[in-house]
Amino acid sequence: MEKRQRKKGYPTPFTIDPISPEHTHTFIVLHGRGSKGEKFGCEFLDYANLPARLPTVRFVFPTASKRRSTIFKKMPINQWFDNYSLDDPNQRTDLQVDGLMETAQFLRELIGTEAQILGGGSGQIGYQKVILGGLSQGCAAGIFTLLGGGFGESGNERLGAFIGMSGWLPFEKQLNDMTDDEEEKDEKEEDDQDDEESESDDSESSDEDEDEEDDDGSDSEARIDVSLSDAASNAVSSGIEVNFAAFDPFQSETQEDSGRDSHSNIMDVINHVRDILDLESVSISGTFSALQTPVFLGHGSADPKVSVHLGERMAELLSKKLKMDVTWKAYEGFGHWYKVPDEIDDVLDFLREKSGLPVVDVSQY
Helix, strand or coil: CCCCCCCCCCCCCEEECCCCCCCCEEEEEECCCCCCHHHHHHHHHHHHCHHHHCCCEEEEECCCCEEEECCCCCEEEECCCCCCCCCCCCCCHHHHHHHHHHHHHHHHHHHHHHHHHHHCCCHHHHHCCEEEEEECHHHHHHHHHHHHCCCCCCCCCCCCEEEEECCCCCCHHHHHHHHCCHHHHHHHHHHHHHHHHHHHHCHHHCCCCCCCCCCCCCCCCCCCCCCCCHHHHHHHHHCCEEECCCCCCCCCCCCCCCCCCHHHHHHHHHHHHHHHCCCCCCCCCCCCHHHHCCEEEEEECCCCCCCHHHHHHHHHHHHHHCCCCEEEEEECCCCCCCCCCHHHHHHHHHHHHHHCCCCCCCCCC
């Protein structure tokens, strides 16, 4: 099969080397739509004093290529992929495909370079010392790249961790539908009917205005109102941390009617992502190491641009459907950004526990 070639140019990433002589990990962080690697990176490092707290980490902040934005009337902006609206991220998903494919290819190459440096030529060791993360659209592009895998010569290496802030999962509805059993599908159909009746009763209250891009270059999508489960709603409203249990992603659970086990459904999802990213399918009977990458997802409960419910739905799909090790944290009353010091402290605690990252306590300063 002939592969699509990456067409867009990506500027040289902005990098900050470790302040320590020792280099143990690399943290690759993607900016939000409309920003740039250097601008975002300088703010990210300065706000949380990260070079001092992570003295053995090399920080890499890539810049997205310029793409014409559909919602900004075809104006070229730095974005990892084009998207239509976050009122319903599942509308016009075709706009996302080229950008996601090209960005994932770029990130796999960047991750591979850092893995070789960290592993001293042994990529297998190095990949587990690379941490991938992103804010807003950077989170969306990063998590989709992670799910596609394809890391290393084997194409089956896992990363050290993934850190997502104020983000969402592209193609979330499609991926969720692929793993739903018949009972869940019936419940969704009933919910959709209830939503349609509610909208018809109160149609005059809808607001179709779209925000313009902010001066800081961050994303400018509107919030959506999506019903949460009672447990998830309580977690969001109270701002408590929810650490989803880590399940064996290859445990066989026979589903009613379909006769397929959960591992087969998981691999169907992975192969759907890989098809979007123009990667070859993997065997449904094999292992997929990318799913063993621990994931941290943080989101402000009052985010007016990327609804916290989008982040919560991403966390649920990754943990419950794909059986990944996911830590979800909602920050009460906080908006669209990363919360300092709360969220950064949570991220560092997570990395110290999950990937053995050396963290220095500089609170006295």
